[in-house]
Amino acid sequence: MDWSPRVEALVRELSRLPGVGRRSAQRLAHHLLRCPEDQARLLAKVIEEARDRIRPCARCGNYAEEELCPLCVDPRRDHGILLVVEKPSDIAAFETTGKYRGVYHVLGGLLSPLDGVGPDRLNIATLRERLAPGTIREIVLATPASTEGDSTAMYLQRMVPADTRVTRLARGLPAGGELEYSDSLTVLQAFEGRIPA
Amino acid sequence: MRVRRLHLTDFRSWREVQLEAHSGANLLLGPNGSGKSNLLEALHVCALGFSPRSRSERDLVRWGADRFVTRLQASRGETPLELAASCDLAGRKETRVDGTPGRLFSRLVGHLSVVGLYPEDLQYVRGGPELRRSYLDALSCQLDPNLVEPLREYARVVKQRNACLKEGDQRDGQMLEVLDQQMIEKAIPLLEARMDLVERLVEPVARLHGSLSGETESVDLFYRGSYGSEDLPRRGQALRDRLEARGRALRNAESSAQSTLFGPHRDELTILLAGRPARETASQGQTRTLAIALRLASAELLALHPERPPVLLLDDVFAELDGPRRERLAKLLPRGGQSFLCSPHRADLPFEVDRTFLLEAGAIRETR
Ligand SMILES: Nc1ncnc2c1ncn2[C@@H]1O[C@H](COP(=O)(O)OP(=O)(O)OP(=O)(O)O)[C@@H](O)[C@H]1O
Ligand SMILES: [Mg+2]
Ligand SMILES: [Zn+2]
Numbered sequence: 411m412d413w414s415p416r417v418e419a420l421v422r423e424l425s426r427l428p429g430v431g432r433r434s435a436q437r438l439a440h441h442l443l444r445c446p447e448d449q450a451r452l453l454a455k456v457i458e459e460a461r462d463r464i465r466p467c468a469r470c471g472n473y474a475e476e477e478l479c480p481l482c483v484d485p486r487r488d489h490g491i492l493l494v495v496e497k498p499s500d501i502a503a504f505e506t507t508g509k510y511r512g513v514y515h516v517l518g519g520l521l522s523p524l525d526g527v528g529p530d531r532l533n534i535a536t537l538r539e540r541l542a543p544g545t546i547r548e549i550v551l552a553t554p555a556s557t558e559g560d561s562t563a564m565y566l567q568r569m570v571p572a573d574t575r576v577t578r579l580a581r582g583l584p585a586g587g588e589l590e591y592s593d594s595l596t597v598l599q600a601f602e603g604r605i606p607a
Numbered sequence: 608m609r610v611r612r613l614h615l616t617d618f619r620s621w622r623e624v625q626l627e628a629h630s631g632a633n634l635l636l637g638p639n640g641s642g643k644s645n646l647l648e649a650l651h652v653c654a655l656g657f658s659p660r661s662r663s664e665r666d667l668v669r670w671g672a673d674r675f676v677t678r679l680q681a682s683r684g685e686t687p688l689e690l691a692a693s694c695d696l697a698g699r700k701e702t703r704v705d706g707t708p709g710r711l712f713s714r715l716v717g718h719l720s721v722v723g724l725y726p727e728d729l730q731y732v733r734g735g736p737e738l739r740r741s742y743l744d745a746l747s748c749q750l751d752p753n754l755v756e757p758l759r760e761y762a763r764v765v766k767q768r769n770a771c772l773k774e775g776d777q778r779d780g781q782m783l784e785v786l787d788q789q790m791i792e793k794a795i796p797l798l799e800a801r802m803d804l805v806e807r808l809v810e811p812v813a814r815l816h817g818s819l820s821g822e823t824e825s826v827d828l829f830y831r832g833s834y835g836s837e838d839l840p841r842r843g844q845a846l847r848d849r850l851e852a853r854g855r856a857l858r859n860a861e862s863s864a865q866s867t868l869f870g871p872h873r874d875e876l877t878i879l880l881a882g883r884p885a886r887e888t889a890s891q892g893q894t895r896t897l898a899i900a901l902r903l904a905s906a907e908l909l910a911l912h913p914e915r916p917p918v919l920l921l922d923d924v925f926a927e928l929d930g931p932r933r934e935r936l937a938k939l940l941p942r943g944g945q946s947f948l949c950s951p952h953r954a955d956l957p958f959e960v961d962r963t964f965l966l967e968a969g970a971i972r973e974t975r
Contacts, residue, residue: 521782523770528782557763557789564785 417443469540471516471533473498481513488512490547492540494566496520496554504552507598512550515540520558521565529565538569548575551607555579567607577604608719608915609945610650612680617672619645624971628945629962635949637966643949646966647723647920650947653679653690654721654918655745656702656712664694664712681719683914690715713759717752720917722906724924728898732878732885739876746905747800750912754800761793765867773865790870791850797871798832799842804908805830805876811907812878816900819935820893824881826900833873895927899936906941919946925955933957 413421417439425435442450466472467479474480481487481501491512495501496519504510517532540546549570553559563578570576580603614625620642635643644660648667652658658667668675674695681688691703692712702709704718731742748755768786805828813826832839834853840846853869861868878885878897885897909917919940925933925948937957940946950956953963965972 521785523767523774523782523786528774557760557767561764561767561782561785561789564788565781568781568785 466516466518466533469536470514471498471518471536472501472514486511490545491550492546492548493550493552494537495552496559496562500552503594503597504601506594507601509598510601512548517553517562520553520556521562522558532562534566537566541570541574543571543573546574548577550601550604551576551578552601563607576607578607579604608681608683608918610679610681610719610918610947613646613650613653614676614678615646615649616676617669618649618667618675618677619669620969621645621649622669622672622969624969626964626971627973628947630945631961632959633945633947634953634956634960634963635947635966636951636953636963637949638951641966642969643951643966644725644922647725647922647947647949649677650679650918650920651721651723652692652712653677653715654719655749656692656715657745659723659725660727663698664700665696665698667694668696679719683719688718690718713748713755716748716755720749720909720912720915721920722902722909722917723920723922724899724902725920725922726924726927728902729894731901732889732894732897736875739878740871740874742901743801743804743876744797746908747804749905749909750804751800754797757793757796761790761797761871764790764793765870765872769866772861772867775862775865787851787854790867791847791854794850794870795842795846798839798846798874801871801874801876802830802839802841807908808901808904811904812897812900815903815907815939816896818939819899819903819932820896821931821935822893825879826885826897827879827882829877829879831875831877833869833875892929892932896932899924903939910941910944916941916944919944921946921948923950923955925957926950926952 420439420442421432421435424430424438425432427435430438442453463475464473465475467474467482468477469482470479472479472481474482476483488511492515493504493510493512494515494517495504496517498516501514501516504514515533515537517534517537519527519532521527521529521532541549549566551563551566553562567576579600609630610628612625612627615621616623620640624646626646635646637643648658648660652664652667658664661667674693676691676693678691679689681690689703689705692700692715693702694700694712700710700712702712702715704714730738744754744758748758764786768783768790771783771786809828812828816826817823830839834849835856840849850869857868867873880889880893880897885894889897906917906919909915921940925936928936933955934957948956948960963974965974
């Protein structure tokens with residue numbers, strides 16, 4: 411059926427979202443057009459504001475509204491231990507365990523020559539700065555258990571100064587398993603059982 | 608171990624068909640093109656996760672249909688086993704192992720041992736080295752399913768490494784060094800498994816070839832690595848050292864070739880017949896008996912596992928042999944296990960079968 415072009419545009423944009431097929435996009439579009447007007451406008455507004463205000467933290471690459479993210483400026487966190495993850499959503503997996511008290515570094519991807527992703531495309535230069543000798547006691551390489559996750563960890567390991575302990579997550583996580591979809595007990599066990607890299 | 612029932616939907620020429628198998632010898636009888644080999648292929652896909660004839664699972668979808676499903680019920684001693692695989696034209700795959708869903712076809716391997724003898728097996732002797740590598744790897748995975756994942760990972764790392772070599776101008780060469788290390792890490796268990804397997808195959812292949820052909824010429828198998836002329840160390844640190852040295856020696860050649868020039872994906876299994884490479888010198892008949900010997904040797908190794916006497920798939924193998932060789936092959940086939948044979952004529956068969964299925968007009972009829 412032919413919708414008016416604006417409805418069609420709404421459906422099209424929604425169906426670009428991850429996990430949203432054309433059918434669910436139509437359902438969401440109908441909902442947005444029929445729900446109370448304030449609600450739809452509020453959604454548009456928060457999306458716009460989030461996109462305007464949120465940028466990568468200048469230190470760790472996490473979502474931030476200021477120069478630095480809340481985790482990086484929190485004096486109660488242990489700034490001597492650094493956990494390296496692929497993407498911001500992985501941070502949530504560790505935060506929900508409530509047990510990790512160090513800080514993070516978000517790479518923004520994994521090294522993969524096949525996809526044209528080299529070190530320059532990732533947030534690696536700032537990591538190098540953060541690892542200046544004498545600043546970090548331990549770095550935990552929490553990249554996923556895949557061939558690309560392994561290459562990335564091995565690459566990073568080579569730039570860690572000698573006085574910093576390097577560990578990797580225990581292989582409690584399923585191979586290729588996504589951190590963000592793992593339950594917090596599994597994540598916690600992988601962290602507690604971390605092994606020297 | 609035995610197959611009880613096979614059910615196909617839109618697989619190759621079959622729209623919908625079910626076969627209730629006997630625990631002994633099952634004969635599929637039907638004219639050329641009636642779908643006999645297609646049935647064996649479906650069994651092979653369920654048990655091993657790949658087709659012996661096609662690289663792409665999409666080819667298995669019946670023309671005009673959009674998805675095939677093949678389901679196999681078997682038993683391992685008293686325990687029932689169910690394996691199922693499907694794939695649609697878009698290449699979306701699903702598998703089930705005892706009801707547990709997954710996507711990769713490779714997870715099917717290791718539950719039901721199967722050895723197929725196909726007319727195309729001549730290529731294992733005559734064709735390119737990639738075929739002999741895949742013969743070794745497919746058998747290794749059946750003997751030890753823990754090798755499935757390392758094989759996939761190794762192939763992935765080689766792709767990454769080739770991409771890295773193509774980019775050229777490595778700013779600091781660190782990424783390539785990482786991939787070198789990773790590739791060698793993944794190569795070691797594969798090489799150990801292949802070399803062990805070749806060692807175990809030498810005696811049975813030579814013996815079976817002798818019994819089958821009635822010839823006394825010597826047969827030898829020998830694993831030739833892409834690592835220089837000396838013998839490859841069998842395992843551990845010595846093997847690792849050799850791979851690393853090879854990587855250093857080939858550095859420049861690899862940069863100009865922009866691809867990975869050493870490793871399990873470049874190795875060769877050489878079959879020697881009377882001291883000469885069979886690939887180049889074996890006659891038509893010798894090629895055939897060698898190919899059969901490779902398969903029967905696989906069956907022997909699999910049969911060492913007490914729970915896993917392999918199910919044999921015999922695709923018209925007798926037709927290609929002369930009278931004496933036919934008789935000898937019949938004697939060499941493992942006894943007491945289950946087999947599926949196909950043939951256009953009953954006359955080709957040198958032994959009794961337990962159940963006969965007539966294939967005609969897209970249906971199967973069981974006869975006595
Ligand atoms: N994807 C497909 N969809 C439909 N038909 C197919 C498909 N692939 C192959 N076929 C058909 O299946 C038939 C071949 O079946 P099969 O190889 O099983 O024959 P066969 O009984 O083994 O014959 P032969 O005795 O000659 O070996 C061919 O006629 C071919 O056209
Ligand atoms: Mg056939
Ligand atoms: Zn931060």
